[in-house]
Amino acid sequence: MKYRAEIDGLRALAVVPVILFHAGFEIFSGGFVGVDVFFVISGYLITTILIGDIENKRFSIVNFYERRARRILPALFFVMLVCIPFAWMWMLPNQMKGFSQSLVAVSLFASNILFWRQSGYFDAAAEEKPLLHTWSLAVEEQYYVVFPIFLILAWRFGKNRVFWMIVVMAAISLLLSEWGWRNKASANFYLAPTRAWELFAGSIAAFIVQKQGVQKNNLLALVGLAAIIFSIFFYDETTPFPSVYALVPVIGVVLLVLYAEKDTFAAKVLSTKGFVGIGLISYSAYLWHQPLFAFARVYKGGMAEEWLMVFLSAISLFFAYLSWKFIESPFREKRKVSSKGILYFSTAGILAFMSVGLYGHFNFKEMNSGRFSPYQKLHNLELGGYIADNKFLQKQSWDILRELSNDNGYGVSGNNYDYELWFDDVSRKNKVLLVGNSHSKDIFNILYQSKMFSSRNQVARFGEQVRNLDSSHDFWESKNYIAADTIVIATRYDSYDIELLPSLIEAVQGDGKKILLVLNIFEFPGEASGYSLIDKIVLDNIGASLEVISYEVNRSYFEYFNSSSNDRISSINAKLSQISNNFGIPTLNRMDYVCNVEIEQCFAVDADLSKNFYDYGHHTISGSQYFSQQAALEKFLHPFLSDI
Template sequence: MKYRSEIDGLRSVAVLPVILFHAGFTAFGGGFVGVDVFFVISGYLITTIIVDELAQGKFSILKFYERRARRILPALFVVCLVSLVMAWMFLLKHDFKDFARSIVATATFSSNIYFWLESDYFDTAAELKPLLHTWSLAVEEQFYIFFPPLLMLLFPKGQRFVVFSLGVLFTLSLIGALWLLPRDTSGAFYLLPTRAWELLIGSFCALYLRGNVLALPVLAQNTLSALGLGMIGYSVFTFSKFTPTPGLTTLLPTVGTALIILFARPGTFVQKLLSLRAMVGIGLISYSAYLWHQPLFSFARHNALHEPPWQVMVALIALTLLLAWASWKFIETPLRHSTASQNRVFVLSSGGLAAFLAVGLFVNFNAALPYGNGRYNLLDKEANLLRFENNNKRLQEQSWAMLRSYAKGLECVGDCSKGNNDRKWFDEQDSRLRLLLVGNSHSKDVFNLLHLSPTAAHHLQVGRFNAQISNLTKDHRLFANTNYQMAEVVMIASRYKIVGGNDINNLQPLVEQILSDGKTVILLKNVFEFPIYLGGKWTHFDKLLHEAMSEGLTNGPEISERSDRDHYALFESGKQDQRVTAANAEIARIQTLYPQVLVLDRMDFVCSRAEQRCFTSNGQLEKYFPDYGHYTVEGAKVFSKRMEDSGWLQPILTVSEEALNLRN
């Protein structure tokens, strides 16, 4: 295959935006499209190599995988080893266990599936995962499992048949991405079937260039290649985490990359630009730079209460490039061109992968052992003060126990393998008011409150249907659900989202549907969302506690009092995400249209204007919030009582009395 310097230069166009995006520079809000550029380049290079060797009758699938092992694994092993050491140095117990799982996924080239099941790529918390970026390596390696055999099967039938067959796969993959995107945004982002079309764009480029290429004037080549570069640049600077990805918008960076591959021929401006020594140099080290940047950024974030300042991130970018050069110079290049036999390459590769797999599995299944991890972290130390819990993720998980334990004892009348929507929540022989909670995780919080309230338990049967409001259109299975049909009151409790489906736009039609079915509607306002830091690793209470400890303050009640006042000041300031205020404004508008709709605000018992405090912990420093506004188990106990004492529950009890009178 003839060397093209502009392709190495194009790699620099791919890797730098990704690094700057992960560093948190907002100007590069679409920097994640660098991965899309990489996919197209990979598809082009691999297809070119395979087809050329097939045409010469010398393609060997073992030789192909040997080249992949030499290219990918040496630098990956070094980065994983260093990351493992850094994880031991800087991560707390629960984070260290999560890291161990991710290293298992990396060693099995399944990290895209692991991160799909665990988190959203665009969640700030994802930036705390040192090996998050290996998802794209997993996609490529999974692609390389089936693609070479497929080309071997198709190639003897001629290039037109190859193009047609790959065109069918391209279409199915793109349609699959468009179909899955609104249903499972994370799945569409991470999984091979919805990403394969991007690699296939590169394949089409390779097949086109080996055929009878149309000779275009230099002006046309300049125009098309410059257009391609502009499309990538436009994507980098205008896309954001709210841009549907991968979708039709992803055609901008991918088709832009294809235009450069096809038309940045010698003599064009783009070819000269991408062939500059600096561009080619960064391109040559781009793989190692991609590997190094995320662990460095992640461990820096784990070592702070806040996002590290830009000066720190710039220094880490410089360190990334330095380490990338060293990896390329002393690891990648020598081992790619070593004289080691094919068998030795496979044995060493398998041994390295098996070693990381074994370490990851051992830590995962023996997480309780004292590994001494986290001892070198400057700020992320476990605060051993009274009953304070460092692990907010554990508190979040515990908050589900009440609901799940109760639901487990109910009869299942459908498919309960994916949740409890088909449990039999209501007993028709029970005279209490049948109230169905509908919504996301916040409906779980309200269930906990009502479940813990003796007054609510005396007057109400409470059921729950888990759903995102934007999905509850007229044909949704909620309306055929037995619990919905039996319910007399539907209470909507949710965190209203505007990305991946607009809950606010669907709220009025949903209310109208429920009213037309003869049911009472109760809308709960969106809670005030307190600040969280580093994607929810730290709550605002955690921040205040660490600050208090740095001042030498260890008195639990005093710290709790300070936190309550500080949270109240935030609440009174009214500074809130536009999504929250928009949701509450829409709820108020709906109430004016339908006065029979009851609207309640949970902040009425979370905060007290009379006392000028929001309740955030007790004197033993047990937190009431594990994040921006959900309730811990301890928080649910406190807020359930406050819900009764403040009179918040009374309007619901009035509805119960009216329903009972109607029955009689």
């Protein structure tokens, strides 16, 4: 296969935005499309190699997998090895368990399946998982396992028919991803069937180039380059992905592959030394950046400074160069590492990392991990009602609902108890049904404990993501919905929820019920799997009195809330307000009871330093009780109370 410098340049265009996106720089809001660019490139290169081998009758499945092992495993194993001691030093036991599981999954080329399965409410923050990025390697590895076998078996039908088979499979995969983002968003993101069309797009390009060569078309090549750049800067985390939106960067790559002949302007730009140099080390750069960012966030309690992320972005490229020069390059040369050598190395590495991972999974509580975390001292701190363990507080926040339902597994959704009748039919009190994800649990806990609210209302909950409540959902036949007078939607809305919300409102109003929307809560720094801004302030003020620390926490939370640069939910809330105006329904703003603008405090803790939040915006059980007793709750509920 003829070397194309512009392809290496394209790799640079893929990896740099990915790194800067994961570093948290908002200007690269669509940097995640770099992964999709990599998928297309991989599909193109692998298919080009396979077609050449098959047509020249030199195809060997063993040789193919050997080349993939040389390319992928040495640098990957080295990064995994480096991660292990830092995980033990800085990660809490629950985090260590998740990391250990990822070691096993990466070794089995199945980390995408693991992270899909782990993407629920009680899982660790994605940004603090050192090996999270290997999900895309797993997708590619699964493609490498299946696609060569398909190609060699299908080749008997002729090249032209094989090409159209791939086109059909790509179309099916694209349609599946378009269905998937609406119905199974997490699976759609992580799993190979809904990502395969991006790899197949590269395969289709390979067939075309193999037949007619790389064409020279300045305009189409520039359109392709512009499409990728547009996606990087104008897409964001609310963009459904993968979906038809992914066609923009994918087609952009295909256009460059087909029409960026070396004399075109786009090819000349991508072939410059800077682009090609970064492209050559792009694989190692991709491997290094996520562990560096994740461990920085773990060490910093999830609140790594911007300057640190800039520094680590640069360091990831430096480490990538070292990995490329001293690990990647030597292992690719048979004269330095024989076929037997790479076989033994691969087998030993897989078994070793699986063994370490399994040990960590079963013994995470006894491993005494996290000893060198600066936050470790908080776990033995006796200071009023302060509890450092946010994961404990998260689980405790479900106690009221679990006691009511007599179900220790009651959670975000899929609860049998939600289909039973909670309301007292005899009572004349207004029957209020809260609907949504874990945030509906928080509002339920507050209202259930509020004497002011309970004097006039009954309250029940139906746990479900709003995006799932289409006309076929059995929610509409549930006893609480049928009996309810008022429906209150309280969730962490995203673009999927916003899309379905108008039809949901129409259905509720069509049934003669009142409906209100609770806006997204302002999001503060913090994750239940680690630490929050509360913990950082307590750590910085150890030795001060309860009164001083409590005031400092609440004052700092107000400063964070009052800074517009920290507002990540205003665009969603603006859409919710527009929808509410269109339908003439009230909205409730949770910041009405969380913050007091007059005294410039947001009540993240009470006077005894008990936490009211265990993460970015969910309430602890004590927090829900605290807010249920505050006069400000009436301000929050005013649109609701005046609408009844």
